[in-house]
Amino acid sequence: MQEPRQLRNKYTARFWDALQQNRLMLPRCRDCGHWLFPIGPCCSNCLSDALEWTPLSGKGEVWSFIVYHHAFAPEFKDKLPYNVAIVKLDEGPRIISNVVGIANDEIRNGMRVAAQFDPVDEAHTLLRFRPDATA
Amino acid sequence: MxxxxxxxxxxxxxxxxxxxxxxxxxxxxxxxxxxxxxxxxxxxxxxxxxxxxxxxxxxxxxxxxxxxxxxxxxxxxxxxxxxxxxxxxxxxxxxxxxxxxxxxxxxxxFRFHRASDPFGAPYGFLNPAGFAGLGYQRYLHKYDRLADRDKIGAVAIAQRKHAMLNPIALRREPMTWEDYRADRFVVWPLRRSDICLxxxxxxxxxxxxxxxxxxxTDHPIYLQGIGRQDALRMLENEDHLLIPHMKSTATQIYERTGVGPRDLDALYVQDAHAPAVILTLENYGFCGEGEALDWIQDGRIELGGELPVNTHGGQLSEGYMVGWLHQVEMFRQLRGEAGARQVPDCELVQFCATGGFREFTLSLVYANQP
The missing domain is CATH 3.40.47.10 (Thiolase/Chalcone synthase)
Known part of the structure; x- marks a missing residue:
């Protein structure tokens, strides 16, 4: 199973560093306005190199979600049943995460959510989302 | 072939x-x-x-x-x-x-524990069933069918009936609607029976x-055409989960072969998960969008029905060989060698596949004549 530290690379290091400071940031293209997710070496929309790390609102909505009743890796066994969701951020990107602070059977498509920053070890924080009617 | x-x-x-x-x-x-x-x-x-x-x-x-x-x-x-x-x-x-x-x-x-998306691993987004489940949940929401989730059981039940006629299939015991509804969820909204073996x-x-x-050989079968469309931007594409790029593959294969959905004697879907059948039927135009859960009921996709699908049992009952067994079954059916599960007068069949995490799509049409 991959831990966040293994997802850290040349392109994503600043994303993880920002989360560590409780901020959600992604590269944004200065030429076409595209937000990069997944994060890569250039703008995937127009191939420009003019990328600028930019804060996002951390707000969005539940696009789709599932509930795991089987652990495909042992470290998730004691978390069952747990949800995985695609959150569509207000800025556009769709991002895989968990929705926390709510029972799995109360999650709904379109539900407004806001970023929550969950430290997983001394060097990494995971981006999760909690329901937020004001978001 | x-x-x-x-x-x-x-x-x-x-x-x-x-x-x-x-x-x-x-x-x-x-x-x-x-x-x-x-x-x-x-x-x-x-x-x-x-x-x-x-x-x-x-x-x-x-x-x-x-x-x-x-x-x-x-x-x-x-x-x-x-x-x-x-x-x-x-x-x-x-x-x-x-x-x-x-x-x-x-x-x-081998547990297919690999993440459905590399970024998703720390969140527990593991196994290809995760992506398939997200797709089916999005589908049910989009067409306001969440209460009809179990209707997809018609896929697993039809394919099990076919597998019972296939001596090499892994699962050959009967499956009733009661069995299906009692089956456990692995990744809600998918039950174990909705996922390949x-x-x-x-x-x-x-x-x-x-x-x-x-x-x-005495009886070759003949490839009539190929359609391909990939969608490497994946979740950046609106509704990627519902594999809309299949529509381009459908247009290509039907234009190149002159064949349409109503001409086929059987359909073969690379069914890593039952929702692949639903999305294929809609995106290739066998039925309208949002209609497949009703369209597949009452034996329509079973042997003897209007469009037999995966007459060998598919990957839900015969075994998960990433579409390879579907090729063997098309060969047998078009040569009239499928025994108890033979489709009468089988002359034209189609194969539809999705690869990777829904980013690749492909279709083939085979006939028993050049």
Whole structure:
């Protein structure tokens, strides 16, 4: 199973560093306005190199979600049943995460959510989302 | 296609993937009478467990081949290998291409624990069923069908009926609606019965230039056309989860072959999960968008119904061989060799596949005539 530290690379290091400071940031293209997710070496929309790390609102909505009743890796066994969701951020990107602070059977498509920053070890924080009617 | 051979599916604890690929390769040669040295192209699919088994150079060495061309595809399916072979033949590089896959991932207990999206691993987004579940949940929401979730059980039940007529299938016991509704959720909204069965086995099929196919075997089946559309921007594409890029593949295959959904005697869907059947029926125009859950009821996709789907049991009941067993079944059906599950007067069939995490789509049409 991959831990966040293994997802850290040349392109994503600043994303993880920002989360560590409780901020959600992604590269944004200065030429076409595209937000990069997944994060890569250039703008995937127009191939420009003019990328600028930019804060996002951390707000969005539940696009789709599932509930795991089987652990495909042992470290998730004691978390069952747990949800995985695609959150569509207000800025556009769709991002895989968990929705926390709510029972799995109360999650709904379109539900407004806001970023929550969950430290997983001394060097990494995971981006999760909690329901937020004001978001 | 001039030969197609499948080994028994299930557990082969004493065999490696190489053994099973070799068994299938030999079986295809013996069954068809094609001499090993007629093979001038070799394509394999390497195993998905990262062990490197079925790597084509070593496999070619094992079976003593110096082909004109060899190669492999890693995470794709049999139809994509067929498209590769068709390119080698159409360009004149090869005349007779053997396509081989073998796997022992059931007894080696490969759990497909890899993340559905590399970024998703820390969140527990593991196994391809995750992506399929997100797709089905989005589908149910989009068409306001969340209360009808269980209607998709018609896919697993139809395919089980077909598998009961297939001696190499892994699961051959009956499945009722009661059985289906009592089945456990693995990744809600998918039950265990909606997800493919990991199996050990081998498949080999041989494709040849249509000009010489009839010299190699009595009853070749003929590839009529190929459609392809990929969507590598994945979740950046609106509704990627519902595989809308299948529509481009559908347009291509139907324009190139002059065949339409109503002309087919049977449909073969690379069914890693039951929702693949739903999305295929809608995106290829067998029924309207949002209608498939109703369209598949009352035996419509069963043998004897309007459109038999996966007459061998598919990957939900026969075994998960990434579409390779579907190729064997099309060969048998078009040659009238499918025994108790034979579709009467079977002349035209279609194969529809999705590969990777929904980013690749492909379709093939085969006929029993050139």
């Amino acid at each position: 001039v030969a197609a051979y499948a080994t028994q599916q299930g557990e082969h604890p004493d065999k490696t993937a190489w053994d099973l690929g070799l068994e299938a390769f030999r079986g295809a040669l013996q069954q068809s009478g094609i001499k090993r040295d007629r093979i001038d192209g070799l394509l394999t699919e390497t195993t998905q467990d990262g062990s490197g088994q079925m790597e084509p150079t070593r496999f070619g060495q094992m079976v003593g081949l110096n082909p004109r061309a060899s190669g492999s595809l890693h995470y794709a399916t049999a139809g994509f290998t067929t498209a590769y072979a068709a390119g080698l033949i159409a360009s004149g590089q090869c005349q007779v291409v053997a396509c081989v896959y073998g796997t022992n991932q059931r007894t080696s207990k 990991i199996t050990d086995g081998g498949v080999c099929f041989i494709l040849a230039d249509a000009e010489i196919a009839a010299d190699l």
